[in-house]
Amino acid sequence: MSDKAYFYDWNKTFEDNADNGPFNMDLSGIENTGEPEYDFLGFKVYTPFGIPAGPLPTAKHTNAAFKLGYDVVVYKTQRTVPFKGNEFPHILSLKLDGDLTMEKASGQLVGDQNYPEDISKLTITNSFGMPSYGPDFWVDDLQKAIKGAGKGQLLIMSVVGTIQEGFTPDEYYNDFAYGAKLAADAGAPVIEVNLSCPNVATEGVLCYSKDSVLEICKRVKAVIGDVPLLIKIGYYTPAQQEVLEEIVDAVVPYVAGISSINTIAAAIVDENGNQALKGEGRLKSGCCGAGIRWAGLEMTKRLDEIRKRKGYDFKIVGVGGVVTPEDYKHYISHGADCVMSATGAMWNQYLAKEIKESL
Numbered sequence: 072m073s074d075k076a077y078f079y080d081w082n083k084t085f086e087d088n089a090d091n092g093p094f095n096m097d098l099s100g101i102e103n104t105g106e107p108e109y110d111f112l113g114f115k116v117y118t119p120f121g122i123p124a125g126p127l128p129t130a131k132h133t134n135a136a137f138k139l140g141y142d143v144v145v146y147k148t149q150r151t152v153p154f155k156g157n158e159f160p161h162i163l164s165l166k167l168d169g170d171l172t173m174e175k176a177s178g179q180l181v182g183d184q185n186y187p188e189d190i191s192k193l194t195i196t197n198s199f200g201m202p203s204y205g206p207d208f209w210v211d212d213l214q215k216a217i218k219g220a221g222k223g224q225l226l227i228m229s230v231v232g233t234i235q236e237g238f239t240p241d242e243y244y245n246d247f248a249y250g251a252k253l254a255a256d257a258g259a260p261v262i263e264v265n266l267s268c269p270n271v272a273t274e275g276v277l278c279y280s281k282d283s284v285l286e287i288c289k290r291v292k293a294v295i296g297d298v299p300l301l302i303k304i305g306y307y308t309p310a311q312q313e314v315l316e317e318i319v320d321a322v323v324p325y326v327a328g329i330s331s332i333n334t335i336a337a338a339i340v341d342e343n344g345n346q347a348l349k350g351e352g353r354l355k356s357g358c359c360g361a362g363i364r365w366a367g368l369e370m371t372k373r374l375d376e377i378r379k380r381k382g383y384d385f386k387i388v389g390v391g392g393v394v395t396p397e398d399y400k401h402y403i404s405h406g407a408d409c410v411m412s413a414t415g416a417m418w419n420q421y422l423a424k425e426i427k428e429s430l
């Protein structure tokens with residue numbers, strides 16, 4: 072793959088990508104013309120399409136994405152402390168027929184390095200552990216990323232709290248607020264908090280606990296003032312509809328939008344049935360790409376239904392399995408105000424261009 076161009080080269084370590092990427096990119100030739108007409112969170116953008124938190128770990132990466140016509144770009148989730156993340160490799164291709172249903176995700180999936188040619192069949196697992204060089208690096212770099220947005224383009228900063236030795240839930244929630252404050256002070260026009268991560272108060276993932284989500288939103292909003300806040304959440308099964316609605320009701324005073332979905336977790340094994348990615352707690356990892364499109368679309372539709380029924384006006388960022396212009400259009404028709412692609416844009420850097428040409 073070395074002659075092909077990628078925002079993020081999955082055959083290289085995270086550090087190599089962050090320090091030396093993006094690789095082989097031809098950044099010429101994709102320009103927005105005319106005036107940006109579309110309003111997203113109070114900002115005029117050309118096309119409400121971009122790349123979510125993940126494949127773009129530095130300003131060099133976000134700037135490349137802007138140049139290639141991705142108009143809403145998220146800087147990879149950062150922490151308030153330096154954090155090493157998981158052992159390499161971080162990405163595997165999944166052997167999967169069709170959708171990654173919740174039933175399939177509850178079993179085991181085989182992962183290896185054989186990626187299909189046809190990206191409409193590409194479902195991957197990613198397991199980074201959210202590495203971060205810490206604020207000494209990213210606060211300055213974020214300012215470069217913000218400057219890289221052209222006319223009609225928007226940079227969003229994603230932050231997360233870090234559970235540190237002896238941390239109480241209170242300290243964990245405050246760490247989200249501290250990260251968000253650093254981002255706001257650096258000039259981030261919009262801030263997203265990644266809530267698809269472990270909870271400290273209870274077992275499980277933050278985004279399924281109303282109390283934790285509400286506490287984080289309150290504390291973040293208190294320190295970022297007028298900067299719009301997005302929350303990034305995972306997939307809620309139909310059985311979790313009640314908790315989803317309770318969370319939406321609770322956070323509506325604080326959030327400007329909801330970004331959904333993150334990945335769907337599944338146990339990943341090699342062809343002999345052994346844990347595929349080495350390291351403690353790494354049997355299960357997040358799956359993304361074409362196989363989770365159904366879940367992202369379904370969540371977009373359900374959030375839009377809640378929004379209409381209750382008269383709310385939060386924005387919906389539809390994420391999950393967007394690999395073609397048709398996928399983008401499906402998300403818009405299901406109620407998304409903005410659509411993003413991580414896996415699709417990693418494998419096809421020209422996805423934004425193709426979407427714009429198809430409109």
Ligand SMILES: Cc1cc2nc3c(=O)[nH]c(=O)nc-3n(C[C@H](O)[C@H](O)[C@H](O)COP(=O)(O)O)c2cc1C
Pocket residue numbers: 079123124125126147148197199201229265303332333334359360361363390391392393411412413414415
């Ligand atoms: C390489 C990679 C790294 C990711 N890192 C993050 C992250 O740091 N924070 C986050 O909120 N989501 C992260 N994600 C999840 C994506 O933002 C997105 O929600 C998910 O991949 C589903 O979209 P997709 O099917 O287009 O890949 C990452 C995804 C990928 C592929």
